[in-house]
Amino acid sequence: MMTLDRIYHAAFTLKDAVRKTDLILAPALSNENKVYLKTENLQMTGSFKVRGAYYKISRLSDEEKSRGIIACSAGNHAQGVALAASKNNIPSLICMPDGAPISKVEATKSFGADVCLVSDTYDDAYEKAVELQKEKGYTFIHPFDDPDVIAGQGTIGLEILEQLDDVDAVVVPVGGGGLISGVAAAIKELKPSCKIYGVQAAGAPSMYESIRAHEKKALETVDTFADGIAVKVPGDNTYELVNKYVDEMITVTEDEIAAAILALMEKQKLVAEGAGAVPVAAVMFGKIPRKNKKIVCVVSGGNIDVNILNRVITRGLIMSGRRTTLTIALLDKPGQLVGVSTVISRCGGNVVAVHHDNGDPNMAINSCFLRVVMETRDSRQAEMIQRQLAEAGFQLV
Known part of the structure; x- marks a missing residue:
């Protein structure tokens, strides 16, 4: 289902469409390891999601494009789809949970998409998108459980190996699993010795629980301010790929995520959203069982709502004893x-x-x-x- 050829083809397709983000050394974040940050928060649209969305849309037939595009998203996939659709002159409709940050909703609209707000969580937005797709005949762009979307995200893994060929471990945020599936497939096929760690919020541990149970698990509720990874059920494809390629799944608390956001702002001058900060939280709080190694944290996005940023900073100050x-x-x-x-x-x-x-x-x-x-x-x-x-x-x- 997922091959290196597919990921390399995605990289070729995306070379003029997305930014090759920097890999920067972050010595202040760990005394035990040499930590690098893959700065997807500085990507176009402020998130890695544009990679998978753009590659998927580039692969659509003329007939599929003519029907228009529908997608569901907590915010970042929405912006990626909206941007890619507008560049290809395709109308798009995005279903988003009504609790999504206002900044993400408005950014999605600014890229040319229509937005349908749905009560409650991402999973409810997904159900609404499926309903509208069946009713209106739109072409559905899944946010994570699609081979082309996964291949697009996998281009990050190729870039990491190109930028740091002696990397020992890569730490990746996990919601539905599209990002880590692509990154892990690319890296493990080219460098099997590199460890891959997936990190979820403790309040939304769907992939973590699924891997522990050796079968897909659906959560009844999710509770985390890291809206980008607040997913109740992992994908079929992503569960299989995580099971195959990922060495360990880890969870971090809300306080640990807040402390990581604060550390990135103060020590690295980078703004990360909750989902983007979970790999850094795992490193900062000793959740990664590695010492004296070169570790890359994928900072997957920086689209944090300014309305909650003050609360996050306050929580981070409390968590760090300041x-x-x-x-x-x-x-x-x-x-x-x-x-x-x-x-x-x-x-x-x-x-x-x-x-x-x-x-x-x-x-x-x-x-x-x-x-x-x-x-x-x-x-x-x-x-x-x-x-x-x-x-x-x-x-x-």
């Missing part, structure tokens, strides 16, 4: 706040918010809770501040 909230039980008398702030200042912390609560019915009449939000360098400094507050006689709740 934003800490303390609740302290105090006698409600003058001078207490001065005592607390003196300890924090002496330890080098910076208070950014204070909330005084003396209305809790469970506390004594002459007591209060003081909630202090502070900026710290790291977890060790936050722990030091807590110790010194306790030593000064303050009761931490």
Whole structure:
């Protein structure tokens, strides 16, 4: 089903249509391995998805093109299909979950597609797209479970080997599995010794659970802000290819993803969406069982909604120990706040918010809770501040 010839043909077709993204060294992301980033977040449309969509559309017959195109997507495939369709003068309709980031919806429209918003998740958008395809006769462009789409994504694997021929491991985000299927097929056929690791959000582990169970598993629900990989059921083709080529599946938590997004912004000056940051999260938090190796993380996309970016950064600061909230039980008398702030200042912390609560019915009449939000360098400094507050006689709740 998937051959190197097919992937090489995709690379030839795409050479003037997509960007060959840079592979950059990221020494600040790991002390245990030499980490490189494959920057698909800097791809046209901000995501790798344009590769598979463009190659698939290039392979359509004139009759298939004449019927128009329909697709379903949480956002990135939508933009890839919209761009490829417009370049080929084909009308396109994209079904998207109504929870998709507004930025992705508007970007899809800007590339010339019509958008149909569907209540709930990607899988509901998929069902709507299939329904409309049967009703109207559109040509359906699947976001991941299609050989041509997989071959297009596999061109990333060819580029990685060309850019770093002595790579030891490649870490790839996994939703439905189209990206990792193509990348793994290309790399394993050319360099079998290279390890391939797939990473999913812990709240949407459909491929992870399927590989563990040795059969395709469907999740009842998914719960992750990494909307690009929030898929309930892996594809038939992608499940088989992952089973054949991928060495291990891994999951990361929401907090770990947020910390990775923050690290990419601060240390590499790169903006990644949740799905794009999961490989980096796996490396940062020791989920990859390799040491002193050259590891490539595929940063699959950068289309993060600015409306949630602030929340993600805040969560990342908390996860990395740089934003800490303390609740302290105090006698409600003058001078207490001065005592607390003196300890924090002496330890080098910076208070950014204070909330005084003396209305809790469970506390004594002459007591209060003081909630202090502070900026710290790291977890060790936050722990030091807590110790010194306790030593000064303050009761931490």
